[in-house]
Amino acid sequence: MSFKPQGKHLIAGQWVATDQTFISQPVEGPAYYFSVGNIELINKACEAAEDAFWSYGYSTIEQRALFLNTIADEIEARANTIIEIATQETGLAITRLEGECGRTVGQLRLFAAYILKKDFLDRRHDVALPERQPLARPELRLIQRPIGPVVVFGASNFPLAFSTAGGDTASALAAGCPVIVKGHEAHPGTGEIIAEAIHHAIKKCGLHEGVFNFVQGGAHKIGQALVQHPLIKAVGFTGSLRGGRALFDLCVARPEPIPFFGELGSINPMFILPKVIENRGTEIAKAWVDSLILGVGQFCTNPGVVVLIEGKLTDVFIQTATEILSSMKSQTMLSKHIAAAYHTAVKRLAETNGLHQCLIAPEEIRQASPSLFTTTGQEWLKNTDLAEEVFGPSGLIIVVKNEHEIMQIAKSLKGQITCTIHLDERDKPLAKMLLPVLERKAGRVLVNGMPTGVEVCDAMVHGGPYPASTNFGATSVGTMAIRRFLRPVSYQNIPEDMLPSDFL
Numbered sequence: 001m002s003f004k005p006q007g008k009h010l011i012a013g014q015w016v017a018t019d020q021t022f023i024s025q026p027v028e029g030p031a032y033y034f035s036v037g038n039i040e041l042i043n044k045a046c047e048a049a050e051d052a053f054w055s056y057g058y059s060t061i062e063q064r065a066l067f068l069n070t071i072a073d074e075i076e077a078r079a080n081t082i083i084e085i086a087t088q089e090t091g092l093a094i095t096r097l098e099g100e101c102g103r104t105v106g107q108l109r110l111f112a113a114y115i116l117k118k119d120f121l122d123r124r125h126d127v128a129l130p131e132r133q134p135l136a137r138p139e140l141r142l143i144q145r146p147i148g149p150v151v152v153f154g155a156s157n158f159p160l161a162f163s164t165a166g167g168d169t170a171s172a173l174a175a176g177c178p179v180i181v182k183g184h185e186a187h188p189g190t191g192e193i194i195a196e197a198i199h200h201a202i203k204k205c206g207l208h209e210g211v212f213n214f215v216q217g218g219a220h221k222i223g224q225a226l227v228q229h230p231l232i233k234a235v236g237f238t239g240s241l242r243g244g245r246a247l248f249d250l251c252v253a254r255p256e257p258i259p260f261f262g263e264l265g266s267i268n269p270m271f272i273l274p275k276v277i278e279n280r281g282t283e284i285a286k287a288w289v290d291s292l293i294l295g296v297g298q299f300c301t302n303p304g305v306v307v308l309i310e311g312k313l314t315d316v317f318i319q320t321a322t323e324i325l326s327s328m329k330s331q332t333m334l335s336k337h338i339a340a341a342y343h344t345a346v347k348r349l350a351e352t353n354g355l356h357q358c359l360i361a362p363e364e365i366r367q368a369s370p371s372l373f374t375t376t377g378q379e380w381l382k383n384t385d386l387a388e389e390v391f392g393p394s395g396l397i398i399v400v401k402n403e404h405e406i407m408q409i410a411k412s413l414k415g416q417i418t419c420t421i422h423l424d425e426r427d428k429p430l431a432k433m434l435l436p437v438l439e440r441k442a443g444r445v446l447v448n449g450m451p452t453g454v455e456v457c458d459a460m461v462h463g464g465p466y467p468a469s470t471n472f473g474a475t476s477v478g479t480m481a482i483r484r485f486l487r488p489v490s491y492q493n494i495p496e497d498m499l500p501s502d503f504l
Contacts, residue, residue, distance in 0.1 A: 005189040007034040012048035013209025029088035036217030046231040048210030049149035049178035068112040074197035089187040091332035104160040111174040144486040146176030148233035154184035155238035164194035168236030175485035183216040237262040262470040265389040266417035269305040273427035285320040291450035297393035301451040330367035342392035354379035377405040415465030416442040418451035
């Protein structure tokens with residue numbers, strides 16, 4: 001059954017329209033009009049979330065786990081309809097969206113199971129020592145508590161797993177924090193149907209209807225109003241460095257500064273060491289190309305930069321990659337805006353001195369084909385602009401003279417989501433020197449793999465030092481993501497029957 005969006009916002013349990021609208025831009029299928037959010041709606045949503053916190057923030061872990069599982073049930077019940085409209089809006093393949101829908105549901109169920117274990121509470125207890133000299137010690141108990149209403153910005157490149165009911169929303173709700181989602185205009189219908197699923201879950205679980213609110217449109221004005229609202233206590237964001245940094249600065253400049261957990265971009269460099277290329281150079285080149293163009297390069301873990309030592313085998317690597325990429329046809333990007341930004345970035349690289357053009361993508365309205373450039377280690381080191389992320393299927397190969405230049409390149413890197421080393425046994429001495437540098441640069445370091453494909457599990461870190469993300473101690477994927485929306489509270493001499501139920 002086809003889904004026709006209402007084009008409304010979900011505010012305090014009510015679907016609300018406004019006079020101003022915007023129209024969706026699907027790749028195929030009908031376009032729909034959606035209401036544009038305004039300041040009045042933002043105020044109502046924030047007030048509803050704060051009101052909901054007084055019950056939801058003090059709900060039991062069992063209640064929150066049930067809620068997360070019920071959201072997952074509601075999404076699964078709508079899976080075919082969700083995938084249909086998401087395919088129309090984004091142009092992503094049905095198989096990709098089926099996998100992403102499964103990941104979204106899996107994240108919700110993972111957090112439900114995780115909080116039931118109660119390990120995240122970090123409960124601590126120091127018993128009273130009334131006889132201690134020279135001073136008695138009071139009884140102290142510590143536990144992690146939810147921080148309050150959270151704003152989540154939906155991502156363009158993951159309409160399900162990083163958007164309305166994605167990892168930020170799942171971890172905030174698991175922590176006990178009401179959520180206000182700012183939907184992404186690249187997939188407004190998809191956002192609305194997921195919001196509807198969450199709304200039904202709220203009703204089934206008998207929760208305060210302000211636990212989840214959903215607003216769309218309004219661009220920068222609405223985003224600014226959300227992060228500056230005095231009732232908001234944290235923000236989760238996945239998007240561009242420019243947009244994320246602007247919101248981060250607003251969060252810091254508030255009378256009450258709040259944490260901004262932004263994932264802003266990464267070039268995810270790969271270091272292919274000299275011995276491994278002798279045995280597996282062509283194999284690695286093919287795997288790199290597959291990872292580079294996956295999802296038309298619209299992944300935050302897209303491996304956009306490769307570092308190799310000069311030589312005949314490196315020339316073969318470049319030739320292999322160029323030949324494969326040359327055979328690739330144009331693919332549809334998530335939006336016209338993203339495609340335009342990609343072509344602008346490729347044009348900038350093509351006009352940069354010191355870069356050799358192996359392959360240049362022609363400019364198209366919503367399509368993109370691969371681009372490939374090479375440069376030297378010295379050119380890279382003197383041109384910091386080369387370290388900027390290109391969101392799309394564009395690769396840059398840095399050809400260095402020796403191992404010393406490899407180390408220089410590694411030390412010059414800005415913060416990354418991932419860094420990768422390809423090695424065999426004979427490369428280990430160099431890899432052991434490289435690893436301590438890379439672990440200071442990235443949240444996840446890989447060996448002999450490709451960074452695309454982010455496992456949702458306990459040990460995953462998806463984030464890194466700035467500008468990969470704005471908080472190097474956080475992750476937006478995996479169960480540790482819940483820590484972003486909790487704070488420790490110490491209770492001194494509080495009677496047991498007055499303590500939060502989570503202590504039990």
